[in-house]
Amino acid sequence: MTTEMKQVFSRPDSLKDAATHFCPGCQHGTIHRLVAEAMDYFGIKDQTIGVASVGCSVFLYGYFDIDVIEAPHGRAPAVATGAKRVHPGRPVFTYQGDGDLAAIGTAEIIHTANRGELLTVIFANNTTYGMTGGQMAPTSLPGQKTSTTPVGRNVATDGYPIKMAELLSGLDGTAYSVRVAVDTPKHVMQAGKAIRKAFQTQLDGKGFAFVEVLSTCPTNWGMSPVAANQRVADEMIPYFPLGVYKDATA
């Protein structure tokens, strides 16, 4: 009787064999992996069209081994709509940051959801504009210091953090809306499930599917990756509760 080694965790096929440009501890990497795992799971890597937004995740095509269209800042849902209408048979997803989706792209995401476009939207909410150097995002927490809120976000003048998963769940076209995190192994597993379900929803033609993933930006938060990860649990999740906000897929 011998024992032999079985690999129980490996790099998903849909992910290219390349190091990312992300900062150490940036969870864009984790989210990328989960999206890749979902494509592997459904075996749709060669069909899928990814629509990249403008943000630190702009290099989608560099990391995923799939066809990619790069959209202008905030317009990924509109670009994806055009693509999906031409190729109804191909899975299409957008990957957007909180500045991209919840600020400049507000009208596009709301109307795309409202039209019930058969798309999967991955929303990486890291409460800041990462790529441009840590300015306030619509999702920045009250009191959060950013490069444009030097004394902390003042809700009286800067407004309140927007809760996209909740907002979009109020639209009839939205079939699935969920918020997850990737700060702990357990949350990572739940996030993986949610992303899979968001693709399933599209493949089943059930409607618009939205996954908000709470993510870290150690660089612009001025924290170590471990401390940043802790902030997700201590500050973000309490304000942005995890959970399924709408599931009309049944």
Add this chain to the structure above:
Amino acid sequence: MTTEMKQVFSRPDSLKDAATHFCPGCQHGTIHRLVAEAMDYFGIKDQTIGVASVGCSVFLYGYFDIDVIEAPHGRAPAVATGAKRVHPGRPVFTYQGDGDLAAIGTAEIIHTANRGELLTVIFANNTTYGMTGGQMAPTSLPGQKTSTTPVGRNVATDGYPIKMAELLSGLDGTAYSVRVAVDTPKHVMQAGKAIRKAFQTQLDGKGFAFVEVLSTCPTNWGMSPVAANQRVADEMIPYFPLGVYKDATA
């Protein structure tokens, strides 16, 4: 003992003594009058700044005896924000149609509400693009025939009518959000109260105030004014229930 005549209904001061360009039976006229009555009520005619949107109500300055800025299509809330920040002491309101506010202006209305700008927004929802000749609006009802939905709005491809009063009530910056109609004398009186309260909310510095008024477009609906008015009761109110969706002014 004699009896003398007392005028119990007269044209509000804030309204210019001019005939409007509105079509016969168009309730933009009614809504204009109610806004004018509110300004009379608070005696703020000489302070108030109106921000006109692009739509059949674009001629705000022609009918109200107040200062007016004409905003690009959909951007009235942004223009009003700029004006209000400069003149925090002056009441500022926008008057927008459903195409203006719920389509092209989606991002502006949502973020203006979310910032809790001290503004009053009057939203005339007539389920169509009146000025441009009756195309589908985000608020057009399922099955509604318009010049761009010749066989009726198909929710599967055209999306669902957006319920702005509900959507905006989900934002922390919104202090007051209500939906009213002007199809019956009773509803007109309720609408007048709501509009007054929306100004009160601003004057008290309570936050963003939003009044959605269901309105008719006999011309583009292809109906007589009376029939159009009946449609408000028969089709619109059932889909767009009247009522207060948020009141955080207490």
Add this chain to the structure above:
Amino acid sequence: MTKRLFVKGNEAIAMGALEAGCRYYFGYPITPQSDIPEYISRELPKLGGQFIQAESEIASINMLLGASSCGARAMTSSSSPGISLKQEGISYMAGSECPGVIVNVCRSGPGLGGIDASQADYFQAVKGGGHGGYHIIVLAPDSVQEMYDLVMLAFDMSDRYRVPAMILADAVIGQMKEGLTQHRYVAPDDLAPKDWALIGEGKAGEQKVVKSLYLGDGELEAHNNKLHAKYAVMQEKEVRFEAVELDDAELVVTAYGSTARIAKTAVRLAREQGLKVGLLRPITLFPFPNAAYQKYASNGQKVLCFELNNGQMVDDVRLAIPRSEVAFYGRAPGAGSLPTPEEFLAQICKHYEA
């Protein structure tokens, strides 16, 4: 399909686009072009195509970017203010070498302005209203028939060069009705298959990417030079113009689109008076017919440029023939400000004598 129809210019554009195989349209209502989405919303579904009334002009242009990236023939249309909103998207399409047709049925501005015909968006169209120093193909129809014909040409040129193409019309050409002779669209046989696009049911081996981001040293410069090299080729091969009685003309009138129509009558009237006057009408505004001006207007002829604006195309005319005398007569657009043939004739006589 040879029977002559009597249709609006806007409808002719829609008919021509569908005939050219356009199966995806994304637009937002605006006067004076709403007939286009209205017509297409009626007809496209019958052809199995997709019509979307988007939430805005910005969404429309980006849906166009998405659809064109997938290899489809797609179109959007709007009028001046809406076209201004599309500038970022047009710049992205140009940078991404993404074809597609954009129709601008111009109205008068600036700002909300009015809904009457205007030619004041010429600079925006030909110089690049968006950022980054790109160009797009710009075609200027002057009749309902050309609305139909040129939209087909726009799709072909756009696909050939992977450069977005614009139909620059205005409220006159869009709202007027004329006779239209329909004809079958025939694809030019030099059109290569779109193997750069995200076509078919999935990527066949290599990854397809449509993007405008170039960060490596020298990459973006090379990309820009490549784009401008294509513009040079278009200048060689694609220029189109109409020459009316130019061979013996001593005064060369030049105008495009609606003003060219008005000028045609003015030129006829001038000829009736025995004046040696001709008309040079650019059909392609980009590429601009420089050689035509050099041929017809650089040997002592005087040039008189008519525009429905305060002077824009006249710059390109002067750049084409720096040593010729080029006069300009324009009317700023707006309600009640459409010039008449009689008005143009008076200008012709004035400059002819002088």
Add this chain to the structure above:
Amino acid sequence: MTKRLFVKGNEAIAMGALEAGCRYYFGYPITPQSDIPEYISRELPKLGGQFIQAESEIASINMLLGASSCGARAMTSSSSPGISLKQEGISYMAGSECPGVIVNVCRSGPGLGGIDASQADYFQAVKGGGHGGYHIIVLAPDSVQEMYDLVMLAFDMSDRYRVPAMILADAVIGQMKEGLTQHRYVAPDDLAPKDWALIGEGKAGEQKVVKSLYLGDGELEAHNNKLHAKYAVMQEKEVRFEAVELDDAELVVTAYGSTARIAKTAVRLAREQGLKVGLLRPITLFPFPNAAYQKYASNGQKVLCFELNNGQMVDDVRLAIPRSEVAFYGRAPGAGSLPTPEEFLAQICKHYEA
């Protein structure tokens, strides 16, 4: 406040704006100009002003329209793609005769392009990237000091003519640090009170309306002619340029902004070689210094135009001096494509001999 500071160009703009009395800023982050909102978000609240990070560039420009309509000095800033999105708003401001300052710290395009310096937005800025044939004031600083000085001038010119003003800079001038001498802002005494604006605590009797809609017969035409008459006055009174060793120059080098800085060194090196070379640097790109070109470059001199694009300002140079020989040397912008003084010098020698 005479001590010399050592600051970034972007910071200098922010400092100059606040010194000029700008109390309202509306912007949206974008590289390479984010230092501007970041600085202002720190400093403006201390002055009792309002800083808003808007949800988009479109919201920003429209907040600017609202604030300026109320008589305040207000500003927005962005970079190329964001400026494209502002084109409709800029057209509205121009049409509404609404002053206001717009800063474009250009980056390379088209599309997303890159974040390196570019001069490829020249056409957009000076020809009118928006619809309707309007113009805006365009100022091109070439140093950190000028970033500070010209933003003040921009506010003054914009208020004087009720024409929006743009600072057209780029990533080089915005990101570089130099010495800055601050000085108090002094308002020109010819600035009229803004009685057209929605000022104070309410309308004193007559109604104030800021709009661009003109529907009556002839109204919009008259309005447009009024705007263009103002442009003509600016051409008369407001042109600014820098002349470096032009008096005996046989080759006139011309460039603006960052390329002018590079050209200055190239010209110095050429002079050291004994070549009679000078530099004409437009500071106002609109109004354009036509007269200066006629004075210094229409008597047999050769002209060599340097730009960080594929050729834009050179058109205006040629229109200014149609009979002069005007050569162009440009680099398409992008990472690693910034020209060097040595490179320009080689071009100077080449055209000097020829």
Add this chain to the structure above:
Amino acid sequence: MNHDVFIAGFGGQGVLLIGNLLAYTTILEGNQASYFPAYGVEKRGGAATCTIVMSDTSVGSPVVGAPEAALLLNPLSMEKYYSKIRSGGFALINSSLIDDDGSSRADLQRVLIPANDMALEIGDARLVNMIILGAYVEYSKVVSVDSLAATLKEVLPERNHRFLPMNHKALEAGALFCRQNLAKK
């Protein structure tokens, strides 16, 4: 052949309809024609005007400064446009509604036609526009009354074909009236 005509009235008088009918019929007869409507921000009510330019070679400008002929259906149109008619041109004046007999201009051919009264006689107030059109083609000879009637048949949906005879009658009545009154001079 080069003709142009300007038609003006108020909304509801069917001005745009006869403009279309005239232009389309011209085209069906193998000639060229353009139809250019004036339209407003409010696409409703108010004045309605259009210009039709016809030619056997090619139509140049679809707009005309001084029209060769003008069909004026209501007083407002008379006020605004009568003076614009090209010298030596033709004016058709709906004398049922317009008091001004146009005598201020001796340089025009004028026909005063009581179109509303004639329409009522034929039996439908809405026939005013057809009477006017009939009169114009009688004057201009650009197309025949019969081909106008033929076009009408083509463009009208089946269910409205019952109105064709009346319309034809109105066209002919207009033509007849014009013939007689042009003859008079």
Add this chain to the structure above:
Amino acid sequence: MNHDVFIAGFGGQGVLLIGNLLAYTTILEGNQASYFPAYGVEKRGGAATCTIVMSDTSVGSPVVGAPEAALLLNPLSMEKYYSKIRSGGFALINSSLIDDDGSSRADLQRVLIPANDMALEIGDARLVNMIILGAYVEYSKVVSVDSLAATLKEVLPERNHRFLPMNHKALEAGALFCRQNLAKK
């Protein structure tokens, strides 16, 4: 006086800091200077470079094709930029990390300086940049070590003033090393 210097290393080596310090000190001494950083989409990690141009009259181009002097702090910079140095110019090579001794170019003045080792000797690895800067000003004489130290004192927040002596020491060590090794030749 016209000088320009190009400084390159990897993020964390304090390249931009000494660039700023040099330019600002030049200005405080009454001359002109420009500081131009190269920056990337990712504002983090990777290579860091900047160009400083100094003049007693006025600074023209803030960018330079072939710099008069280059301070190369890591191997990658040596690979990429060594060849770009103007003939007759000066190269300062951090020999602690860079093996290439630059002998491939005889047309330059070279100083190989073991900056990391010297820094550790002085007692803090982070002083590498100061040692390099000290060496450069010794070569160029554009500003003095003392005024660099003075500027440092001005720009550093009080709480960090305790580091001043060490930095001063590092600047001087760099200067001394350069003096000796320039002398050698």
Add this chain to the structure above:
Amino acid sequence: MANKIIIDEMLCKGCALCTVACPQSLITMATELNKHGFFPAVISAENLERCSGCTLCALVCPDVAIKVFRGVKVD
């Protein structure tokens, strides 16, 4: 005590909403076009007698064409 309404013929666009709003159906539409080409609302003398001055008609009038007066006792 007499109440009354006055309908401004020049403002009325003939939409007839007031005729529906009047609980006593006192308002009718004229058969003559007004200057703007509309058939304006009218109230006959005898109907005017019965007007309660309740203002309901005025409330729904989009064109503010109706003034309402109420007779009040004064002694």
Add this chain to the structure above:
Amino acid sequence: MANKIIIDEMLCKGCALCTVACPQSLITMATELNKHGFFPAVISAENLERCSGCTLCALVCPDVAIKVFRGVKVD
């Protein structure tokens, strides 16, 4: 039966998230910089002995730098 993980030093950016995720704290950070200038995560030989192959470390690794293997009986 032996389980193990392999940390790809070239992919690791030294964020240390895995060290926190490991229920047995088997992973530590190296004291030597890797080629990219990071201190990569490492697992000592003896710690590797105790690895349960639970994959928790790999799950949280943003850079997919960890492979996990489990020993399975075969006979």
